[in-house]
Amino acid sequence: DSGVTQTPKHLITATGQRVTLRCSPRSGDLSVYWYQQSLDQGLQFLIQYYNGEERAKGNILERFSAQQFPDLHSELNLSSLELGDSALYFCASSVVVLYNEQFFGPGTRLTVL
């Protein structure tokens, strides 16, 4: 158990819909990262938040957005969903130090029908 929790574990929805994925980081970790894992693209970095502020942005679509709340939990919002958005979405957290280790949650499997 990494100490990072994600809900829900599975999510099935239809094209055009909007969903919210939730992540609670490890106690004390100020940094949260979101990743998307698909069979063809592998594990890809989407976005990082540090203590409530956006710190780095990767290959995140404009239809996707995230935020980190004062209690440090984070939400990833996916809108106007397309079939190609079906993937595993992981949240990770870490302390921000040199060569830091990121601790990954168990992921949310999103299926868009």
Add this chain to the structure above:
Amino acid sequence: TQLLEQSPQFLSIQEGENLTVYCNSSSVFSSLQWYRQEPGEGPVLLVTVVTGGEVKKLKRLTFQFGDARKDSSLHITAAQPGDTGLYLCAVYSGAGSYQLTFGKGTKLSVIP
């Protein structure tokens, strides 16, 4: 073009065999990490290598960082079914960046 190329993509071996998987790039890195991901779970960090030529051992796993810090290898001795999983290498891309870039991984199956 992938920043990190991992090979082989798939590997299926018998219990007790040895194996080596590779992570290659044309770029130089200040550090490189190896993660293992089991089905239905998130990746878990195995090791971080930071010095060119560095060798680190974790029980039956031996990690090496290339002298030029462009590549790395993972060698497993006497593989066991518990070693089954997806092995990913990853680097922090960009100076001062905390953005991890992953290779596509090597999917290892160890058959009892």
